[in-house]
Every structure is written in C-alpha cells, then in structure tokens.
Amino acid sequence: MPLSEVDTPALLIDLDAFERNLTRMADLVRAAGVRLRAHAKTHKSPDIARKQLALGAVGVCCQKVSEAEVMVAGGIGDVLVSNEVAGPRKLERLAALARQARLLVCTDDLTNIDALAAAAARFAVRLEVLVEIDVGGNRCGVLPGAAAVDLARAIAARPGLRFAGLQAYHGRAQHIRGHGERKAEIDKAIAATRATVAALNAVGLACDIVGGAGTGSFEMEAASGVYNELQAGSYVFMDADYARVLAADGAPISTFEHALFVRAGVMSRPAEGRVVLDAGLKALAFDSGMPAVHGLAGVSYGRPSDEHGVLDMAGANAPLGLGDTVLLIPGHCDPTVNLHDWFVGVRGLGRAEAFVECVWPVSARGALF
C-alpha cells in the first residue's frame, strides 16, 4: 500500500530511521559494557519491545501494571515496573503477573513493602524489588543513603520479596538543554547513587541492578561505573523536545534520528497565509511544546484545538492545497503515541515510492491502571 493512501491524521514510523536508532543504541550499550532495559512507556508496543530484546536488551521497563500485563502477554519475559505500585488491586495483579514472567517493581515506602510482601504471599510468588532513590527529580523516591538502606533491609527481611537493587532515574535532567548543566545534574545523581550502593554493600546488601538514565543522559550513566542498566526509551523515536537538547559541542544531540511523525492533512485554507490541518490536541501531545513541521522551511504549527492546528505560511516557499499532507514531529513522543491506536510503519519515508510495510497496534495505549 503506498503511503499516499493512508488517511490523516496518522502516526507514522520511519522504519529506516527507527531501525538505525535501535541498532545504534544496542551498539553503544554493548561498547559501554552496560545492559539496556528499554523503557516501553515510549512505544507501548510488544512488537517493538521484541525488536529491542532481539538486539540485546535484557528486558523492558513499564510505568503501570497494566502496561506490564500487555508486555507479558506480548511475549516479554522480564519486566520492571519502574514506578511505585499502590493499592490492593494493582498489587494483586502485579503478583499474579509474576507467575508468568520475571517481575520487578520499585518502592519508596515501608508500608508499601508490607503490602508487596502480602501480595507476593497471596500469590505464592517472589517479587524483586528496587528501592527508588530521589537523585534530583523531586518526584518519587527516598533520599539516597541511610533511608534507602533501611528500605532495602526491610525488603530483604520479607519472605516473598528479594532486594534487587536501586532505581535512580533523574527524569528532569534528561531535558536540560546545555550539556554542562545536564552533566552537572547527572554527576550529582551518580555520586548519590555511588554512595548509596556503598552504604548497602557495607551492610551486606548487593545491588544486582543499578538502574536509571534516559535518552538525554544515558552516555553519562553508562560511563559512571555505577549504573549497570540503562532505561532509555525515547531514542527509538526521538521528538521535537529532544532535538532541543544539546551535546558537548553545543549542537543538538544527533545520536538518534526522528523516526516518529504525525501525518496531517490540509482541511481548510480560508485566508492568505493560513492553512488549517486536521491534527490538534487529539492527535499530538503539547506538554513539551508545538510539533515541528518536517521539511517545510518557513512554516510553523500553532494554535492547536481538539481537531485543528493552524499553519502559519507567511514564510512558506509554496502554497498547500486542500488534501495536501505534512509531516509533524511531535513535541513529546510518549503521550503522542498514547493518543493513537496504530503505528503505520513506512519504508522509504520522504521518497516518492514510500510504502506501508507494517501496521502495529499501540497495544498498551490507555493503560492507566
């Protein structure tokens, strides 16, 4: 099926760029001597997760039990819920899932450890538990050091639980633009993590997993000598926001390529210099800013409403007509993917003979629980 027959708006994967991104990350982590546990919250797709595992990833991360359920059902045998799980229903689903696959989860609270142990006992499984430490994100996680040791001891003391290591992810730092500022934040995270690992070792607790890192910083954690499992996810697609993050040479990070696009169509051209697209709040996420317009110099997207976006054509080289299409690079890939039911995998995107090679469901779309 030629790309021209795909109706708009549609979520496209440039399969050529996507495959290069997968291979490049696999090469980088192999060279660094660390493991990749790719974050599946980016793609929400067991089809893509299986490709990551085939290239050497040891498993995936998820943020919700319902995402983990989709991954296990899709054949992924090693899943870390890189997040706290609270409430009896979710804990029981987590424990039930541990009968089918290796299941790991994070905690930052003593009462939560008791609840995890109760769920593990009820389902006669062993849950592997990471202690999440707050390395600068100010979101979840206990303070590094003694507080983490206390929780690790509590985990190790519970039958049905196994202390598996540390979760030390600094999400906010991933998007810091300047390389120097980003490195300073990550260096602090590395130091706090190193000290916590040492404090655990001092009481006889080993960390099989020291996990964290994202697409904006993973080379720093990889070189730290402390982190051994990287949790990058966005590298498979990249997005407009990551294109604003700078490398050491001051240029945008170019390790990975844009591989995710929303193809939108022109539905109205009511006035000079104004073109209205059929993709707005329901087709793109805007938490990290406007989408970039791919390959059309002088054209910018703005003023999204539910089903519309307005292109400012003031600087355009050529007009757009009704039914013409444009490729938009989402501001933030993860929540954009969550708005769509399908990925349309395109071979040769940008060439006249581009065609649809595959369609993958966004299997964990809407997995909130």
Next chain:
Amino acid sequence: MPLSEVDTPALLIDLDAFERNLTRMADLVRAAGVRLRAHAKTHKSPDIARKQLALGAVGVCCQKVSEAEVMVAGGIGDVLVSNEVAGPRKLERLAALARQARLLVCTDDLTNIDALAAAAARFAVRLEVLVEIDVGGNRCGVLPGAAAVDLARAIAARPGLRFAGLQAYHGRAQHIRGHGERKAEIDKAIAATRATVAALNAVGLACDIVGGAGTGSFEMEAASGVYNELQAGSYVFMDADYARVLAADGAPISTFEHALFVRAGVMSRPAEGRVVLDAGLKALAFDSGMPAVHGLAGVSYGRPSDEHGVLDMAGANAPLGLGDTVLLIPGHCDPTVNLHDWFVGVRGLGRAEAFVECVWPVSARGALF
C-alpha cells in the same frame, strides 16, 4: 459496586450533577425558543447523546466523520459534522453515512463543494451543507457576507447538495473571562451572522440552520434572534477552565455544575508536603491548565508527567496516605475524555454510600479520521 472499589485513575461522572446539567440546558433553550444540537465532541458517547435527544435536542454535532459514524451506529439520526471534511476517503465515508441518517457538513471552499457533490453523486445521497463563516475565531470559515453568499449559491446549484444554512461558531470567545469582553466578541459575531443571513435572503437563499454558540456564550446567541441552533457541549460536564469564565455579576458562571472528575490515587508520599498521584499526562488534558483539586482546601496539583502528578500539600488540613484518593476537575473536559476508555457513572458522589450505577464506553475515543 461501591465507589471505593473503582481503581485509579478513573474518569467519573457525577450522575446527579450531570442530569441537572442536561435538564437545565433543555429548559433554557426551550424558554429561549431555539434548538439545541449538542456537541458530542465533549462526551464522545451515543449513550449520553441519546439522553440529550430525549430531553429535546434535535441532533448532535461532531468534528470528524469517524465520530459521526459512532453516533449513527449508536442510534443518533441527525448529525452535523460541524467542520470541513477534505480528502476522497473521508468524503466517501460521509456520503455513505448519509444513507443511514440525516447528515450535514460544513464547507468554506469551492473546490470542497465540488468534492462533496461528487461524493453525494457516487453514493446517490443528498448532503446538507452549511457555509462556515469566520466570526472571529481566525480558524476555518470564509469571511461573512459576499464570500459566504458565493459558496451558498454554489451549493444550491449542485445536484446532491442542499444549502442548509450557516455555521457561525466563535470558539475562542467561549473562554474569554470577562462577561463584557465576551459579550463584545459575541455581539460582533451576531452582527456578522445577521448581515450574512440578510445577504443570503436577498438572493433568495434561506437558512434553515443558523448554528453556533458554546457553553460560555450560548445565552447571548439564544437571545440574538438570529441563531436558531445552539451547539454547546461542555455544559454536560463543565471543567476547571469554564469555572474561570465570569458571568455578568463578576462571579464564575454557575449555570452548570462540575460533573466530570478524574479520581486519582496516592502512589508515593516521599517527603514532607509532597504527595504523588497516579494521574498525569495520560489521564488528564493540560492544554487549559492544571486540574483543580476538588474539596481539599490548600492543596494544588502540579508538575504532571506521563503517569504522575505532584500535590503540593503545604496548605493542607490533613495528610494523605498511600492508596487514598482525590477527585480532580480536569482543566479541559473534551481532550480529557479522549484519554479514557470508560466513563464510570457514580450516584451520590461525595457521600459515603456513593456507588457505581453505570459504565459507559467512550465510544468515539480516538476517532481522528
């Protein structure tokens, strides 16, 4: 099933408030002597649309053909796609749907009128077409007056098409905070619409439908003597943004009640004054600002990420523990609904004996085409 058994995050309807909203709007439009064609983009649910029709609404509006397909499949017999439809696939689906129900659509372009006529001919149906005029939104729509008359004549001249009137919706004005400024914008829209109706009448073209208006302004259009079909949608649920729109007395508009909530759960309480909820970018839309925290003075929601939101508890009267729940009023109801698969209808929300009375699918969730 008691509300306490509903896992988080979940999209709740307060059925008592919701039913009062439906009845109140039905009473207001009846008293004003105008019709209600409720906008289904708010709820995306034929279950709710049928309740609106049962209370007197003449039909519904949709923004996409795929939404219209869901409404017709759900038993709604009179649907206006209050938007332009471009591209051969969408036009053919629109024409095919006109075999099953009364179908109306908007246009603002002569080549689009030719395409509508071709689709109507191919499916041997008659499509009713409104000319959209730009009454201040600067989005779609031709200028009021002569440009609209030209399009109306073109519609009337095409076999298979019927000129049905004007679409004159001023979306941006709905959310203008001050009553005076809002009224000034709507008065301009009313004047432009009145002049266009007169210009059409002068060439022998009658407007069966003069449609527009939303929840923020509908009483103004209802009293205009020109608009005869109101397209309000958000009134069924209301949202945090509409609560910031002021009535003539300077107080927030109180015609309708908040009836839509995201119930979120506490998943982490890692530091003094900070509580982390399990509802973020995947559970709530943020294009119109943060959600309001219902019934908890001194507590505010902020810093959303995909699966987290942080409550600032600095001014709270009481702590929240792991697994406790809070009710969030979404900033913008329409795109929030689009993130969920189900509405959980609750009777007696806010009382200890609150229970789940019904579960309705968000049938047109993700309807982008």
